[in-house]
Amino acid sequence: MISSISAPLLIHVGLAFALSLRILYRKLQVNTALAWIVVLIAMPIAGPVLYGLFGAHSLGQRRLKIGQRIRRYYQKAYAVARADGVDLAGIAEPFGALAGSIARESxxxxxxxxxxxxxxxxxxxxxSMGRDIDRAQSDCCLEFYIxxxxxxVEAILDAVLRAASRGVSCTILADDYGSKPFFRSVWPARLRAAGVNVIHSLPVAVIKSFSKRSDLRNHRKLLICDRSVAYTGSFNLVDPHLFKSGSxxxxWIDLMMRVxxxxxxAIACVFNADALLDTPESKDWRTVIGNRAQDRDLPALPFDARKAASPDSRIxxxxxPSGPEMADATIFEFIVAAIFNARRRVRIVTPYFIxxxxxxxxxxxxxxxxxAVEIIVPEKVDTRIGQYASEASYEELLxxxxxxxRFTGGLLHAKAVLxxxxxxxxxxxxxxMRSFYLNLELSLILYDRQxxxxxxxxxxxxxxxxxxxxKAAWSARPRAQRFLENLLRLAGPLL
Incomplete structure (x- = not known):
């Protein structure tokens, strides 16, 4: 009987069993673990390949440990970790306790x-970004997914060129996948020729795909000038008049905060860690961190304490920061805890709701x-899979x-939870789940009524x-749409 079973089937069963055991020992979320086990069993060749490429959430233990050391180092160097000792009693509970927990973990x-x-x-x-880059005198740091x-956008890159020409230390860190149009253009060569440090973040390569997950992305968006002003939010460095105009x-409608x-x-600490970890010349930062003299030689990264005075305002x-480079999914924990502890309202704006x-x-x-719970999403997004996977939860929520x-004025790309x-x-x-576990993300938690x-x-x-x-109209939607929603909802944990 056993001899009549084909060798390919035995290999498939053995491989699916072995990888399923690995999934069980990794203690993933139940829905994610079940989704991967189904993929492994149902797809004899593609399943194991997909799991090998995309199954691990980690960027590697080495990057995790070194990243933590770099962030701690700059937190100490910039006096972030011991900044003013804010009295958390002024923050309504349980958010004061949550703030203390985040401080201890991050x-x-x-x-x-x-x-x-x-x-x-x-x-x-x-x-606004262009003006601040033109005012920069010491350093200018950009980090964007796209x-x-x-x-x-060319005006921003021209401003970076002008800054470099007057001696400003400039660094551009861009996600290797999200910024393909940038890296394939003439701009990286022009910028490097002017002295700008241009870095591929999380580079994608076939060989590397076998040692670490290849679809983990740097989804952060930030700009820092002279460590006196910073920007972060949902805005990629794109011109919405032109970007994905054929979709x-x-x-795209975005929000950005200038702080x-x-x-x-604090934002500079995150940028420095990201830039150091993705700099090709860095062989082993464990021998560098802790040596102030060597850190002064790190390429195009601000080290000295910020000279600009802090505002007198109290905000x-x-x-x-969150993502697979962090030890825990603190952002997910905060969002779930915050919603459970809401007393009057929850207001969410997000382009992708799965x-x-x-x-x-x-x-x-x-x-x-x-x-009062309100969710605002775009009427249409740039991925049909994401659209149907999102809509699968609407009936339950309604x-x-x-x-x-559903916002009808474009792709509402802004992200906020009130x-x-x-x-x-x-x-x-x-x-x-991609933002909660897979992408490198950056969030501001704001404890301010204004x-x-x-x-x-x-x-x-x-x-x-x-x-x-x-609610009634949505319940009457076509059966074919319901089927697609329910089918693609199964892929939600893997998206």
Missing amino acids: GFPVLARNAYTILTDAGEILE IDPSGR HVGE EGQMVD LMQLL PDQAVLLALKSAAKRGV GAGVAIG IDEGVTLFGTVNMD ISADLDTIIDTYAARSTMID
């Missing part, structure tokens, strides 16, 4: 001496206990009393251009 405490400006228009964002060197989803003060030092902010069971439970629980609006009146999550994180009010006003303008989904 090394980034709540910082008080900050100022901010929220930018909503792409032209305004690009012009750099598309066309249209109005028929409209122009001054202590938060700039509480906390930085939370929640897992924990997020779904938190949202439904909040709505059922009388919390049934619990969650309001869902809890009650004084806690806001702002930055690069989408409400999906920021919440400002973002509320902005989100009101999004809501005014949105169509609210009617």
